[in-house]
Amino acid sequence: MALPLLPVSTLTMNARVTSFALADEEWSRQSQSAARSIAGTCDRRDLDIQIEQAYRQIFFHAFKVDRDPMLESQLRSGQITMRDFVRGLLLSQKFRDDFYRCNSNYRMVEQTIGRVLGRPVYGDQERIAYSILIAQRGLPSLVDALLDSEEYMQTFGNDTVPFQRSRVLPGQPVGTMPFNQQAPRYGAYWRDSIAKRAPAQSLTWQNSTMGQLPDWLANAPAPWARKLWLNTVAAGGFVITGLMLWIALSMLSTGGPG
Structure with missing residues (x-):
């Protein structure tokens, strides 16, 4: 059974006073x-x-x-x-x-x-x-x-x-703040929770007050493994590019005068 809206006593504030x-x-x-x-x-x-x-x-x-x-x-x-x-x-x-x-x-x-x-x-x-x-x-x-x-x-x-x-x-030089x-x-609590869950370039885990990695980095590979993977991908890209150029040059060289 839903509770009815609890009664609320009004307080004296500027919104209840007629402004002149x-x-x-x-x-x-x-x-x-x-x-x-x-x-x-x-x-x-x-x-x-x-x-x-x-x-x-x-x-x-x-x-x-x-x-x-x-x-x-x-x-x-x-x-x-x-x-x-x-x-x-x-x-x-x-x-x-x-x-x-x-x-x-x-x-x-x-x-x-x-x-x-x-x-x-x-x-x-x-x-x-x-x-x-x-x-x-x-x-x-x-x-x-x-x-x-x-x-x-x-x-x-x-x-x-x-x-x-x-x-x-x-009568007041400064009014109420907007x-x-x-x-x-x-x-602040929502901002802090978002910072723990989402990637952030400025995140420094050494200075983290929680003393643990955020959830999105819990199962991340080690830095050396990521570096090895990037180098492998880069080397493979150069090899494939060279192979494509060699095939193209070979196809052009076979069309000599008959």
């Missing part, structure tokens, strides 16, 4: 989406800007290979809303390969809440609650829980691109 700051880079994104909600439509240029913002919010970039033409077409034709577009990006193969499979459940909760709700997690209580949800029902259940939550609907609704809330704080700098794509 003047228009800035965050306000421009919110005003464009709000104008689209009121008018019911927007021109192609404004929609292109919102799509780019959605890619940057979820993927932190908008490379051509990572774009989803089907989702963009549905959004442009009005078949889906911006909230559905964000849902599609979060459930895409790109997000699974580059984020979901590179992080633990705890870190995945931090990554997804920062992208979808635009705020940090409410401490360990919220981190544990959503990590249990991921363990029981997978990533789609977390995405649905966040996009269908009352907080998301009141803050962004169906047509607003999610953004980091209250990053630029009035989320993509606070939470990189994967943590």
Whole structure:
């Protein structure tokens, strides 16, 4: 039997306080989406800007290979809303390969809440609650829980691109660090595990803290055997090349005048 989502008590943070700051880079994104909600439509240029913002919010970039033409077409034709577009990006193969499979459940909760709700997690209580949800029902259940939550609907609704809330704080010379700098794509433990499994030219086994070779070199031949094999292949290549040239010259010399 699946456990229900554990209750989470909210914390006092900037995302829960109404901002009295003047228009800035965050306000421009919110005003464009709000104008689209009121008018019911927007021109192609404004929609292109919102799509780019959605890619940057979820993927932190908008490379051509990572774009989803089907989702963009549905959004442009009005078949889906911006909230559905964000849902599609979060459930895409790109997000699974580059984020979901590179992080633990705890870190995945931090990554997804920062992208979808635009705020940090409410401490360990919220981190544990959503990590249990991921363990029981997978990533789609977390995405649905966040996009269908009352907080998301009141803050962004169906047509607003999610953004980091209250990053630029009035009265402070330096605002909150952008989320993509606070939470990189994967943590140090994933980087270290990849370094042990995959080849790396800069890997020095003498300085390895584990004191053992990585898995991909566990059954590798000795250095002298590899050197002997390379020399044998090189010598064989010269012999074959010489033999082919000798055959070609012999065929040309047999065609003398009759």
